[in-house]
Amino acid sequence: MNSEISSSRVRLARERTMESIHAAAIAEFSEKGFQGATTQAIAQRAGMKKTQLHYYINGKEELYEELLQKVLQVWADIIQFDPGLIEPQAVLSRYIRNKMDFSFNQPELSRIFTSEVLSGGHYLQKYWPNAIENIRNKENLIRQWIGQGVLRPLDPRLFIMHIWAVTQYYADFAVQVNQMYGEIGNAETQEHIIAEVTTLILRGCAV
Known part of the structure; x- marks a missing residue:
């Protein structure tokens, strides 16, 4: 014992x-x-x-890869379209919120990924095939929505990439956000930003 x-x-x-x-x-x-x-x-x-x-x-490289895999695993968990939701508005709203929450709560992890991409993405080679498969699955669902007339005709892949660009901005450029908009560390401000980003994206795709 x-x-x-x-x-x-x-x-x-x-x-x-x-x-x-x-x-x-x-x-x-x-x-x-x-x-x-x-x-x-x-x-x-x-x-x-x-x-x-x-x-x-064992060394810096091993530690770096561990952390990079950590952020990729977190994203793999949160950037799925929720299978429990049916309506495009609900699916996209949940997706945007998950991305925004990560940007607010773990900005440093997000910036590690961005820094790696900017440096050429050497440590991301194993990641791209899964990422591309993931985005293809989302494209298929978005095309279904377009075919049903609940989304306007648009480029599904660009649409998803634009969501990434807007939501990740609040992590990668947090210093600029705090200077230009004000401190965004409190829950009320974060809810306001999430609501604004969600409305912008949903109206942009005419949900």
């Missing part, structure tokens, strides 16, 4: 340490990108020595 308790404590301590390392790495990669980030800086952000950090990770 004592051995089990000890093992559980060790595991919990390791999990907490890794959470601290991930938080530090997210901040460092988000601010400086892969090339600019260093394990020394990540260790300092995590409140440990570089030698301690390398006890838990």
Whole structure:
């Protein structure tokens, strides 16, 4: 029993340490990108020595790929069209809200993805096939809506990409948003922005 308790404590301590390392790495990669980030800086952000950090990770590249996969997995979970909803307005509204909530709540993770894309997307090669398959599924549903006359004729893929562009802006350009519009950290302001973006997109596709 004592051995089990000890093992559980060790595991919990390791999990907490890794959470601290991930938080530090997210901040460092988000601010400086892969090339600019260093394990020394990540260790300092995590409140440990570089030698301690390398006890838990093999290197910067492995840590970076872990975080990149984390944001891709989160997006894979939230950027699906909700199968429990039928009406285009409800489906798109939920989709937009999920994207906006991620931009508000995890902007640094979003910026890691954007930074990787801007640097050429070397670490995203495994991601693109799944992403393209995902967007094709959405295109098919949007074409059905167009055929039913509930959406105006439009380019389905561009429509989805435009949703990404608008919703991700609030993460990638949060500094500009805060300067031009004001602090967007409170729930009331975020709800107002979500409502405005949703109305803009839904009216644009004539739902």
